[in-house]
Structure formats: structure tokens, C-alpha cells
Amino acid sequence: MIRxxxxxxxxxxxxxxxxxxxxxxxxxxxxSVLDALExxxxxxxxxxxxxxxxxxxxxxxFFVCGEDVSLASPEDPLPEEIASGREPFMVIGAIAGG
Amino acid sequence: xxxxxxxxxxxxxxxxxxxxxxxxxxxxxxxRYSRHLLLPEVGQGGQKALKAASVLIVGAGGLGxxxxxxxxxxxxxxxxxxxxxxxDLTNLQRQLxxxxxxxxxxxxxxxxxxIGGINPHVIVRPIESRLDSGNALExxxxxxxxxxxxxxxxxxxxxxxxxxxxxxxxxxxxxxxFEGQVSVFYPKAGGPCYRCLYPAPPPPGLVPSCAEGGVxxxxxxxxxSLQALEAxxxxxxxxxxxxxxxxxxxxxxxxxxxxxxxxxxSCPACGDNPTIRTLIDYEDFCxxxxxxxxxxxxxxxTVEELKRRLDGGEEIFLLDVREPxxxxxxxxxxxxxxxxxLAMRITELDPAREIVVYCKTGIRSARxxxxxxxxxxxxxxxxxxxxxxxADRIDHTMARY
Ligand SMILES: [Zn+2]
Numbered sequence: 001m002i003r004x005x006x007x008x009x010x011x012x013x014x015x016x017x018x019x020x021x022x023x024x025x026x027x028x029x030x031x032s033v034l035d036a037l038e039x040x041x042x043x044x045x046x047x048x049x050x051x052x053x054x055x056x057x058x059x060x061x062f063f064v065c066g067e068d069v070s071l072a073s074p075e076d077p078l079p080e081e082i083a084s085g086r087e088p089f090m091v092i093g094a095i096a097g098g
Numbered sequence: 099x100x101x102x103x104x105x106x107x108x109x110x111x112x113x114x115x116x117x118x119x120x121x122x123x124x125x126x127x128x129x130r131y132s133r134h135l136l137l138p139e140v141g142q143g144g145q146k147a148l149k150a151a152s153v154l155i156v157g158a159g160g161l162g163x164x165x166x167x168x169x170x171x172x173x174x175x176x177x178x179x180x181x182x183x184x185x186d187l188t189n190l191q192r193q194l195x196x197x198x199x200x201x202x203x204x205x206x207x208x209x210x211x212x213i214g215g216i217n218p219h220v221i222v223r224p225i226e227s228r229l230d231s232g233n234a235l236e237x238x239x240x241x242x243x244x245x246x247x248x249x250x251x252x253x254x255x256x257x258x259x260x261x262x263x264x265x266x267x268x269x270x271x272x273x274x275x276f277e278g279q280v281s282v283f284y285p286k287a288g289g290p291c292y293r294c295l296y297p298a299p300p301p302p303g304l305v306p307s308c309a310e311g312g313v314x315x316x317x318x319x320x321x322x323s324l325q326a327l328e329a330x331x332x333x334x335x336x337x338x339x340x341x342x343x344x345x346x347x348x349x350x351x352x353x354x355x356x357x358x359x360x361x362x363x364s365c366p367a368c369g370d371n372p373t374i375r376t377l378i379d380y381e382d383f384c385x386x387x388x389x390x391x392x393x394x395x396x397x398x399x400t401v402e403e404l405k406r407r408l409d410g411g412e413e414i415f416l417l418d419v420r421e422p423x424x425x426x427x428x429x430x431x432x433x434x435x436x437x438x439x440l441a442m443r444i445t446e447l448d449p450a451r452e453i454v455v456y457c458k459t460g461i462r463s464a465r466x467x468x469x470x471x472x473x474x475x476x477x478x479x480x481x482x483x484x485x486x487x488x489a490d491r492i493d494h495t496m497a498r499y
Contacts, residue, residue, distance in 0.1 A: 008275060009305050012438040018348075043441070058298035059305070063357050071362070092346070092357070094296040095274035097308035098161045098249035098318065 001085045002028065004037055007060070007093030010048070014041040019088060028083040030062060031074040048091060063090040121146050127219065131173050144334035145173060149219075151333040152176035154241035156229060156257055158183075158205040160308075160318030161247030161271045161325060163195040168326035170213040170220045174333070177213060178241055180225040181205040188499065192315035229253060231377035234260040243329045245269045247322060249308065251299035252380035258283060258292035259374050262367045267339075268292070269328045271321040275311050278321035278347040281359065282328050282340045285368035289341035294362040294369075299384045303465035310420075310458050317349045399454055399479040401487045417447065417455045419466040420485075424458065428497045430488055437462050440469055449475045456481035456488075458499075 005019045014020070022036040031054075038045045049056055054074070056062065061070045064078055065087050081087035123131070123145060134140040153174050155162045158181040169177055183205050185196040193205075200208035206224030213222050225237060238244055238260050246257045246268055254272070261268035265286040272279050283291045324345070331337040344357045366373045407414060418425060418432030425434050435443050437457075447453065453475065455463040460483050467478045481487070489496040 007305075008277070008311070009300075012436075015438065057300075059296050059300040061295065066356065067358050068360050071360070090357075092344075093305065094251070094300060095272045095277065095279060095305060096249060096251045096254055096299075097272055097274040097311075097313055098157045098159050098247045 002033055002036070002082060003085050003088035004033065005088045005090045007091060007095075009093065010044060010091070013043050013047060016041070021085070024083075028078045029075050030069065030072070030078065030089075033078065033082075033089050034074075059094040061092045063092060121150050123149070127173070130217075130219075134172070139336045140334055144336065147334050148173045148330065149175045151243070152178070152241045153243045153245060153329050153333075154178040154180065154238060155245045155247055156180045156253065157247035157249060158193070158195055158209040159189065159247060159249055160192040160273065160313065160315075161322035162209075162245070163193045164319050164322035165245050165247055165271075165326045165329070166195060166209060166213055167216055168323055169329060170217045170222075172326070172330055173217065174220065174329075176221040176223065176241075178223040178225055178237075179206050179209045179213075180227075180229055180237060181209070182226055182228040188309075192313065192318050194319070229256060231256060231379060234377060235264065238264055238266065241266070243267050243269065243332055245271075245325050245329060247271060247325065250386075251384045252386055254292060255299065255383060256377065256380045259367055259377055262291050262372075263375070263377070267332055267341075269325045269332075271318075271325045273313055273318045273321050274305075274308060276314055276317060276349040278317055278349070280321055280324045280328070280340060280345040280347070281343060282332070284339070284341050285361070287341055288361075290359045290361040291365060291368040293367045294365045295344065295359055297362075297365070301465070302385050303461040306462065310462065314349055317347075320347060320349070397479045398482045400482050401490075401492050404454060404481060404488075405492050413451070415448070415451045415453045417453050417463075417466070418485075419455060419457050419462050424499065427499045428485060428489065430456075430485065430493075432456065437466055440466055444470070444473055447475070449477070452477040452479065454479045454481055457484050459484040459486050 001021050002024055003019055003021055011018060022040050024032045024036045026032060034048060048060060056070055061068055065081055082089050131145050134145050135142060151174050153169055155166050158179050166177060166179060185200040185203050185205055185208055187201055189196060190198060195212045196205060196208045204226055206226045210222045210224050213220055227233060229237060234256055244257060244261050244266050246254060248254055258268060262285055267282055267284040270281045270283055270292060285291050328339055331339050342359050344359050346355045363370045416432035418429060418434045419437050421436050455466050455478060457463040460480060463480050467480055470478055489498050
């Protein structure tokens, strides 16, 4: 079980709370986690990654165990903490309120 | 999990030694700042550095209020406050610089009064003009430290780029609903900038503003106080600033989480080959139409025209794309479909009819119109200024939020 935290606008879209869980068969990578997320919540397709290019949207970042992995390869394996659900895969979004 | 400590500039206090006579502390100041002077980490040197320092706070709102008040109390010598707005009743739930009797006054006026009341030694520079790419460098350049307490993406990118160009630390804070983010963007000291983190803003209307999504009042109190803390540490050259780190705060869970940020070598502002050497048009960059809450290329309708046509008995379908909570506060009888449900509930709408779409200010409705257009709807009008404009200009008895 993999935990994924979402920014507010994606929670509203997916109709979920701040954190969702997904299951991944095979290697746990950013791409496989996001694939699983989009399968479970099809309305999120195109909101985190571009529909066609699968590039990350520039106002979102991915964090794993406190480290920014946004610029790493989407096929890189994620650490055991993520695969085991001990740490969430964090999708962080820009906010601007003051 | 901590960032490797970034190379640091010498603290401002070292660059300012020896303190000129006017920086010496008077007897009254020694007593006023005695709890600081008792801290070896601050002491006379730190307190004099604070007195010699100048901090510009952009936005006299939820973040700027606690930041300005704590920095004034701490004895920062000069505080600039930039804000072009007047105090509104809805500000008072969180913007402690302003009191009920200040409603309708320029925020910079009430900010100056409040700061003067806290500490008359502080020189306050109220800046009532709206920051733009024409005046930002001039407004920022006299200050040592910039605090970003603004409430919109164009100003945040403007401040970032101006701070990178001028080599100044940008103490960033932002809030939304129950969540806050804090960082120190200071490429000159080796850290990343705002664009390294978010190279581009979300499309207008995708991420709601506090005016649309709400914000718990005490949250900007916490985040703005953290911004004041970072400013003080940078001025006195003590402790670890949040350079290269993003601090997240979740008010509902009372949880802090520190994330490590990396400098992006390809960052257009602070990377190896920067392309942003002068300020650009930030409203264009953020896709925000100049001066209005709507979008430029789609059909707009004013509240006056809508009222006239409704009074004339015309069959116009009103679509309200706010949240049910907002609808409960005030509505003009529109069919409510919250933005998150629009795609699923599109069958409730008749493409043959003229549909006027509205939200609070016209931003979410502009986005809803984009969604509907993609589904083949054509007879769409966006209510300029949203239900806010209706309350302003048509129905003064309507509840506002
Ligand atoms: Zn940068």
C-alpha cells in the first residue's frame, strides 16, 4: 500500500481527503505510482502530468522522504519507505494566499 | 534529511561594523530590548544590527500583519510596507494591523499607526502604490530584506525576480485554507529561488485564492511570524535560515514538515544561464487578464447588463460554480454546480440555451467556461466580477464574504 498526499485542488477534483492510498504491481517508481493513482482516480489524468508528454505540471513538485525528486527520472525506483507506506509520496502544489 | 548548509554571506551586522553613533542604543532602547540583550545570540551587536536594518514587507495583510508587528517590536530600524488596498471588513478576521475603525482607510495608513504604537523608534515607510515591473526594483533596492506577504502569483514572481536581480533575500510565505508554506529564497547565498521550486504558476482559477477558498485566521499569524523570525535571523546572522528548505505547516493536524529544495541549474532567474535579467509582464506570465477578474478572449457580461436582461424577462440560464458553503451565504438563484463536479454533471446543462456563468470574482467561472467550451458549449457568458460585483453594484443588501 502506497500513500500519496495531494494538494487541495486535486483533492477537490478527486473527491478525496489529503491522503489516498494506491497499490502498485511491480517496481515502485514515480511513474508507476502516478499510473496507479490515475487508474484509481481517472479525473486526475492530465492534472499532475501532461496528458501527452507525461511531463510534471510546473506548479507541482514531488517529494519523497523530505527530498525533492521532481527532476529525477520517473523510472527511478522509490525508496522502501514509500513502497511500504511508511512515508507518503507527496505531491506539493503552489499556493499564493497572504 | 537536512540540506547541506549553503554558503553564506557575512551577516549584515558584520558588514555594518562599527555601528555609527546613531545606531547606539539609548537607555530607553536598552530597557525596551532587554529580553533580547539577555540572549548571547542577540546581545548588543544583534540589537544594533536590527536597528541598522531595513525590511520591506510586501502586503499589509494576513502575513504582513504579524511580520510587521513582530519586526517593529524587535526593533528593526526601518520598515517599508507596500500595499495598495484599503481595509475591508473581511480582512479583520486575520489582519491584525487593522482595526474595525480602520475600515475604508488605506492599509498603509493603519499599518503605520499600529507600528508606531508598538514601537515609536521604527521609521515606517508606507508605500501605497501597486508593485509592478516598472517600479519594483526602485522600491525594493533601499531594503536589506524583503518579506513576501502578497496574495497573488503575479506579485510573487515579480518579487522573486526583483530579489534575484538585486541579490536580496526573499522571505517567502503563503497560506491557503489550513496550509502554509515558508522558505527563504536567496540565490546570492547559494540557495534556490521561487522559480527553481515553481517554474510557472497554475493556470488562473485552478488554485483558488483565500478570497475564494477561505483561510483560517490564525494560520497567516503563524506563517507571518515565521517570516519575521527568518528576517531577524538573517539580520543578526544567527541560526539556520530556511534557505534551500520548504517548511510546510498543516494547521488541522498541527504538523510541520521540512522539505529540502534544490537549486535548478536551468532556472531562468538564478540558474547557470539566466534569461531573466530585467522584470517582465507578470500578469501576462501568469495568464491573468490585466485589470479584471475575467478572461480576455471570452464573452463577458456586466452585472448591469445581466440585471437589465433578467428584469426584461429574458430566458437566461444562470450557472453558479462556487461551493455549496458559498452558495449558502449568498446567491442570485443560479443552478449550483461546484467546479469539481462540473465535468461529471454536464448533462444538467442545455447547450442550446444561453448560459451566464458566475463565481465569486469571475476567475473560477472563466475556467468553467473553458471546460464547457471543450465539451462543445458555445452560448456562454462570464459574469464580470462575479457575485461580488452584483453585491457591489446591484443588490447592496446581499451578504458578502
Ligand atoms: Zn531559481
